[in-house]
Amino acid sequence: MIDFPHCKINLGLNITEKRKDGFHNLETIFVPVPVRDVLEIVVQQDYHTDIPVIFTSSGISIPGTTENNLCVKAWHLLKQDYPDKIKPVAIHLIKHIPIGAGLGGGSSNGAFALKILNKLFFLNLSRQQLIHYALVLGSDCPFFIYDTPCYATGRGEHLTPLNLNLAHYHLLIVNPGIHINTGLAFKAITPKPGPGNLFKVPELPLSRWQQVLVNDFQQPVSAEYPVIAALIAELQSAGAGYAAMSGTGSTVFGIFENKQSLEETRAKIQQANPAFYTRAVALQ
Numbered sequence: 547m548i549d550f551p552h553c554k555i556n557l558g559l560n561i562t563e564k565r566k567d568g569f570h571n572l573e574t575i576f577v578p579v580p581v582r583d584v585l586e587i588v589v590q591q592d593y594h595t596d597i598p599v600i601f602t603s604s605g606i607s608i609p610g611t612t613e614n615n616l617c618v619k620a621w622h623l624l625k626q627d628y629p630d631k632i633k634p635v636a637i638h639l640i641k642h643i644p645i646g647a648g649l650g651g652g653s654s655n656g657a658f659a660l661k662i663l664n665k666l667f668f669l670n671l672s673r674q675q676l677i678h679y680a681l682v683l684g685s686d687c688p689f690f691i692y693d694t695p696c697y698a699t700g701r702g703e704h705l706t707p708l709n710l711n712l713a714h715y716h717l718l719i720v721n722p723g724i725h726i727n728t729g730l731a732f733k734a735i736t737p738k739p740g741p742g743n744l745f746k747v748p749e750l751p752l753s754r755w756q757q758v759l760v761n762d763f764q765q766p767v768s769a770e771y772p773v774i775a776a777l778i779a780e781l782q783s784a785g786a787g788y789a790a791m792s793g794t795g796s797t798v799f800g801i802f803e804n805k806q807s808l809e810e811t812r813a814k815i816q817q818a819n820p821a822f823y824t825r826a827v828a829l830q
């Protein structure tokens with residue numbers, strides 16, 4: 547069975563509280579972005595090795611061990627609770643989404659693996675059950691059980707779908723190739739109360755977003771990597787109605803009304819920085 551895990555951007559990201567379990571509560575809006583990996587999971591028909599999960603990948607090379615890959619972790623998680631139904635599998639991932647980029651690509655892979663395994667082995671898990679398993683894999687994973695914009699609180703698992711129609715806008719994504727470690731990024735943050743009303747953002751015109759949305763990681767991460775602040779400023783001056791960093795970075799994005807301005811800006815950034823990853827995406 548094959549599926550196409552997508553990535554996300556954050557509109558605002560407020561870190562509101564350090565929790566007793568070591569994690570932080572946050573407030574954000576997750577928006578799905580149709581930049582995708584390819585994830586295929588098939589049953590090992592002729593299972594004669596001691597390896598119940600054969601994992602291979604192509605495309606961007608993925609750091610870490612196979613056991614720590616979120617697709618493989620998803621299989622083990624369900625195997626614990628459904629030992630008879632979950633069979634040995636072969637997983638192949640074609641990786642396109644930049645890694646450690648604040649785009650949630652790894653989290654998306656884990657969540658999509660859960661969704662595929664649920665179907666492949668007829669587990670009949672509800673969305674709420676899938677969200678429960680997804681949160682074990684990572685704080686960002688529950689969002690990828692949905693595929694609509696969501697207001698998120700808690701670690702990211704309290705999700706409310708939002709009526710946010712971005713179909714008339716164009717998104718430019720720029721990743722300067724810096725891998726940000728999420729755990730380390732949190733160490734630079736002093737939590738403070740969030741706005742508590744980010745769910746109202748869909749009611750505001752795009753022109754107001756820059757004033758009301760804050761990503762608490764943007765300042766400390768930009769202080770370490772000034773290219774991030776410089777790119778955001780460039781997107782703003784090129785006509786983006788809103789530009790910011792996604793998640794813990796290092797990806798920045800601009801939302802444009804004018805597709806030509808976006809294309810010109812993309813070409814300019816790409817020409818000046820051939821190693822950067824840039825993508826123009828039609829939003830939904």
Ligand SMILES: C[C@@](CO)(OP(=O)(O)O)[C@H](O)COP(=O)(O)OP(=O)(O)OC[C@H]1O[C@@H](n2ccc(N)nc2=O)[C@H](O)[C@@H]1O
Binds near residue numbers: 568571683702794
């Ligand atoms: C902060 C966000 C916003 O989208 O950053 P990005 O990953 O997208 O950049 C995410 O919630 C990240 O989610 P995810 O990448 O799944 O993080 P996890 O694997 O759960 O946690 C990695 C580490 O980050 C810290 N962490 C993560 C999430 C959270 N709510 N509180 C935390 O303190 C913890 O130190 C944890 O050990």
Ligand SMILES: Nc1ncnc2c1ncn2[C@@H]1O[C@H](COP(=O)(O)OP(=O)(O)O)[C@@H](O)[C@H]1O
Binds near residue numbers: 614644653793
């Ligand atoms: N399938 C996967 N794809 C990418 N990264 C993965 C995957 N499984 C585990 N990881 C680990 O997750 C980390 C990056 O996660 P990713 O979702 O790309 O970044 P971010 O949390 O910044 O959005 C990497 O350090 C990598 O080792």
